[in-house]
Amino acid sequence: MIFFVSPLSIVLLSVFIVAVLIIFCKKLRNVNKLPVDGLQKPPTPFKFPIIGHMHLLAGYSVPYEAFSNLGRKYGNVVKLQLGNVKCVVVNGQKNIREALITKGHHFDSRPNFERYQMLFGGNKENSLAFCDWSDTQKLRRDMLKVHTFPRSFTNTYYSLDNLIQQASTLIKSEITPNKSMEIKPIILKNCANIFTAHFCSKTFSVSDEKFIRMVENFDDIFYEVNQGYAADFLPFLMPFHKKNLERINSLTHEIREFILDEVVGSKFNVDTDVEGDYLDSLIKRVKTNSDLTWETALFALEDIIGGHSAVGNFLIKLLAYLAKESEVQAKIQAEIDAKEKPVTICDRSSMPYTEATIFEAVRLIASPIVPRVANQNSSINGYEIEKDTVLFLNNYDLSMSKALWNDPAKFKPERFLKNGKIVKPDYFLPFGGGRRSCMGYKIVQLVSFGILSDILQNYTVLPDDGTSYEVPVGSLALPKNTFKFKFISR
Numbered sequence: 001m002i003f004f005v006s007p008l009s010i011v012l013l014s015v016f017i018v019a020v021l022i023i024f025c026k027k028l029r030n031v032n033k034l035p036v037d038g039l040q041k042p043p044t045p046f047k048f049p050i051i052g053h054m055h056l057l058a059g060y061s062v063p064y065e066a067f068s069n070l071g072r073k074y075g076n077v078v079k080l081q082l083g084n085v086k087c088v089v090v091n092g093q094k095n096i097r098e099a100l101i102t103k104g105h106h107f108d109s110r111p112n113f114e115r116y117q118m119l120f121g122g123n124k125e126n127s128l129a130f131c132d133w134s135d136t137q138k139l140r141r142d143m144l145k146v147h148t149f150p151r152s153f154t155n156t157y158y159s160l161d162n163l164i165q166q167a168s169t170l171i172k173s174e175i176t177p178n179k180s181m182e183i184k185p186i187i188l189k190n191c192a193n194i195f196t197a198h199f200c201s202k203t204f205s206v207s208d209e210k211f212i213r214m215v216e217n218f219d220d221i222f223y224e225v226n227q228g229y230a231a232d233f234l235p236f237l238m239p240f241h242k243k244n245l246e247r248i249n250s251l252t253h254e255i256r257e258f259i260l261d262e263v264v265g266s267k268f269n270v271d272t273d274v275e276g277d278y279l280d281s282l283i284k285r286v287k288t289n290s291d292l293t294w295e296t297a298l299f300a301l302e303d304i305i306g307g308h309s310a311v312g313n314f315l316i317k318l319l320a321y322l323a324k325e326s327e328v329q330a331k332i333q334a335e336i337d338a339k340e341k342p343v344t345i346c347d348r349s350s351m352p353y354t355e356a357t358i359f360e361a362v363r364l365i366a367s368p369i370v371p372r373v374a375n376q377n378s379s380i381n382g383y384e385i386e387k388d389t390v391l392f393l394n395n396y397d398l399s400m401s402k403a404l405w406n407d408p409a410k411f412k413p414e415r416f417l418k419n420g421k422i423v424k425p426d427y428f429l430p431f432g433g434g435r436r437s438c439m440g441y442k443i444v445q446l447v448s449f450g451i452l453s454d455i456l457q458n459y460t461v462l463p464d465d466g467t468s469y470e471v472p473v474g475s476l477a478l479p480k481n482t483f484k485f486k487f488i489s490r
C-alpha cells in the first residue's frame with residue numbers, strides 16, 4: 001500500500017518534530033538547572049548507596065589529589081555525597097577566591113562532625129577553628145589580632161623577638177653536635193614557652209614534668225584534629241573511634257587543669273586595669289561584658305596556646321626538607337653570615353632567601369584549608385551550592401599544580417624571589433583567606449624565621465643515616481617520634 005503524503009502534512013509533521021525536540025532539549029537542560037534563579041547544578045559522578053562517592057577518595061595518600069583529579073574530569077565545581085554529608089569540591093584560584101572572599105560571608109561555617117563536638121567539650125562552637133561564624137567568633141578574632149599579628153617594631157614585636165631569642169638559645173643548649181638526635185620534643189617545648197610567655201606572660205622550665213606533659217598532650221591532640229576519618233561522614237563508624245576519642249578527651253581535661261593551675265593561676269581573682277597580654281584581655285572582657293563567658297575564653301586561650309604545636313611541627317618539616325638541601329642551607333647561611341651578628345626577626349626583611357625558604361616549605365606541605373560550610377543557598381562560578389554543603393577548597397592543587405609552578409615537587413625557594421625581593425603569587429593561599437583566614441600565619445613566619453636562622457647560624461643540618469625524609473603532605477602534623485637529624489657545628 002502506498003501512502004500519499006501531502007506537502008502540507010510534511011510541513012505540519014516537521015513543525016511537530018521540531019516542537020517535540022525543543023521541549024525535550026529544554027527538559028534535558030532543566031535537569032541541570034534550578035528553576036528559580038537559573039543556576040546550574042554542579043556535575044556529579046555516579047554514586048553508591050550509603051557511601052555515596054567515598055570510594056573516589058580511596059587509594060590516595062593525599063585526599064586532595066583525588067579532588068584535583070575530579071576537577072580535571074568533571075570541572076572546577078564538583079558535587080559529591082560523602083556518606084551522609086553533601087559536599088562540593090572547588091578547584092581553581094578564581095573559584096576558591098569567590099568562596100573565600102567575594103562570597104566569604106556565605107561560606108563562613110565549618111563542618112558539624114561529631115568528632116569536633118567531642119573534642120571541644122561537647123560543643124564545636126568552643127573551638128576557634130571549627131566553630132561556625134558568630135558574633136562571639138568575631139569578638140574572639142578581634143581580641144586575638146593584636147597578639148597574633150604584632151606590628152613591626154612595636155613593643156609587642158620586640159617582646160616576641162626577645163622570647164624567640166631566649167627559646168633559640170635553649171634549643172641550641174639542648175643540641176648535641178655531631179650526634180643523630182630527635183629534636184621535635186626540644187623544639188615543641190621551646191615553642192610552647194614562646195606561646196605561654198607571649199599570650200600569658202608565663203614561662204616554664206623545659207624540665208618541668210607537668211609542662212612537658214602539657215606539650216605532649218597538645219601534640220597528640222594536634223595530630224588527632226589533623227586526621228580525616230571516614231567516620232566524619234559515616235557516623236555509624238564512630239563507635240570504632242570511641243576509645244581513642246575518650247583518650248583524647250582525657251588529654252583535653254589534663255590541659256585544662258594545667259592551664260587553670262599553672263597558666264592562669266590567681267590572675268582571674270586579681271583586679272587590675274592593665275591589659276598587657278591576651279590572657280589579661282580575656283579576663284577583663286569576661287568581667288566587664290556579658291558577651292564572653294569564662295568557659296569560652298578558656299577554650300580560646302587553650303586553642304591559641306596549642307598553636308605552638310603547629311609551629312613546632314612545621315619547623316621539623318622545614319628541617320626535614322633542608323636536611324636534603326645542602327645548597328639551600330648554604331644560601332641561608334650566606335645571608336646570616338652577612339649580618340656578622342646574631343640574627344633576629346628584625347632582620348627578616350633583609351634576608352629574603354630565608355623567608356622564601358619558609359614559604360617554599362609551607363607550599364610543599366600543602367596543608368588544606370579547613371573545610372567551609374555554606375550558611376545559605378549560594379553559588380560558585382554559576383553553580384548552585386545548597387545551604388549546609390561542606391566545601392573542600394582545593395588549595396593543594398594551587399600549591400602543587402604543574403600549570404602554576406615550575407617543577408612543583410622540587411624544593412626551590414627562588415620561586416618566591418624576584419630581583420632579590422619576596423613575591424607571593426595570588427594563587428598561593430596556604431593560610432586560606434577572608435573572615436575565617438588563619439589567625440597564626442604571622443607568628444608562624446616570625447617564630448620559624450627566628451629559630452631556623454639561629455640553628456643555621458650555629459649548625460649545618462645533616463640527614464641521619466637511618467632516616468627517610470619523606471615529608472608527609474596535606475597535613476601539618478607529624479607523628480610523635482619522627483625525623484632524626486645530625487647538627488654539625490659551624
Ligand code: HEM
Pocket residue numbers: 100128129130141148304307308310311314362367368369370430431432433434435436437438439440441443444476
Ligand atoms: C604552617 C602553619 C599553619 C598553617 C599552614 C595554617 C593554615 C591555616 C588554614 C589554611 C586555616 C583555614 C583558613 C580558612 O578557612 O580560610 C587556618 C585557620 C586557623 N589557624 Fe592556622 N595555620 C598554621 C598555623 C597556625 C598557628 C601557629 C595558629 C595560632 C597561633 C593558627 C591559628 C589558626 C586559627 C585560630 C584558625 C581558625 C580561624 C577561623 O576559623 O576563624 N594557625 N590555618
